[in-house]
Amino acid sequence: MPDTVQPTEVLPRYIQLASILRGRITSGELQPNQLIPSERQLEEIYAVSRPTIRQALDLLERQGLVYRAHGRGTFVSPQKLQKPISELTSFTEDMKRRGIEPGQKLLEIGMVEPPRDVCRQLELAYPHAPILRIERLRLGDGTPMGLQTSYYHLPDGCEITAADLEQYGSIYRLLEDKLHIIPTEAGETLEVTLATPAEAVLLQIKPGSPLLLSERTTYSQERRPVEFVKILYRGDRYTYTAKLTR
Amino acid sequence: MPDTVQPTEVLPRYIQLASILRGRITSGELQPNQLIPSERQLEEIYAVSRPTIRQALDLLERQGLVYRAHGRGTFVSPQKLQKPISELTSFTEDMKRRGIEPGQKLLEIGMVEPPRDVCRQLELAYPHAPILRIERLRLGDGTPMGLQTSYYHLPDGCEITAADLEQYGSIYRLLEDKLHIIPTEAGETLEVTLATPAEAVLLQIKPGSPLLLSERTTYSQERRPVEFVKILYRGDRYTYTAKLTR
DNA sequence: CTATCTATCTGGTAATGACCACTGAAACCG
């Protein structure tokens, strides 16, 4: 990691500067609640203007790495909540962050006529021509964690096959790299249900066991609904975590 | 709502401008996906400089009201997700937003020695001197929705009594107005549990019914843990909603 | 010695000017 801001770099200076400061924080050089150099000092240290400094600090503040106090200075946040803001992650990323080896078992993939509730979430007319449906068993360290059913409404001409899914590993990576669809926003709801016999078999639990049902609609960068996902998590295995800000 | 930006106002201009634009969007004057005036046009319309315009638009973009496309312009977001970002709300606010009349029944209030898990969340030594504990039954339209146990670690000399709670209605309002503690950040986890006999009686459900257990630690503006809350929601009555962004 | 004032830090807001990168449509050329 360079410790100076290079005008020649492709990345904007404020992002470079944010990376440098983030590094100094996560490395432990700057301790929690420690006062960091003032904006005018940073101006001299890194030879960039104050608006740029402020843009970098805005970024770090939104990421929860620093907090500012008018008249006193800018401080390093206690690392506790330095994690994501309210992150949009895939199951795969989520598991890795918890130190659990993610896995999956493809149960079914194909084109189906979307049911009414799915049409509503994806803002489609009902009935609607078949769209992509994927049903997967999600594994954590080899044992079943959840049962996921996803529907994708893709632009015309786009296709996802089982082979693609195999190759990219993550649907999100596939969406981004191949189809240039970048999920940027999602609405999620969580509620409690009880396992049906069929679900119980797949998840290797008793019928009637409590499950955490997550429903998520994901939107592309143009705010079009792209994906609707239902995941049934085993109540005894899974904890949902979020970070809230005001 | 004034439609010009006044330098004399107490509020910063970029916030005034954001309010004006927000009003034009929520009133329906600006339709979803409609192109709004360019930053240079807004500069003339509202007689403020471009950095101020951009600050206002940054705000609206983070709030999900508009989205920007490099080289094309700024557009109104479809209102679907115009709701809060990932809001830090109290049970009271939450219920009101759903159109349900919130209510509560105070079960117990007093100073107790915090158990180990509470100490850990509030970053206190264990054992620790007694701190404030409040146990309440949360009602929605008069029927039990959840059972809430809260612990507060307040600065020396601060006190909360049952009378205070009655007067202010919301603990958060009390914290802000009386103690000048503004909750700004919280970590929340959600998981599934089953009702114990005691809990079942209070919530008027059968023992063993599935519950949604929410645990939240709230931090003040100085990132000190202030509050630790456990809420057991009735699984058949409550749905948790969140908005995620990347 | 205490309480107040003030100088001077801090971050917050704002204007001005400049250049870059991306987009899309009009103008151009084969």
Place this chain on the structure above:
DNA sequence: CGGTTTCAGTGGTCATTACCAGATAGATAG
């Protein structure tokens, strides 16, 4: 007519300058 180039307009980045407002410590007056 069809494909290409050009260019004007958009948001993205950055420097410079200025003043305001909250916080704090040292100077000052009581």
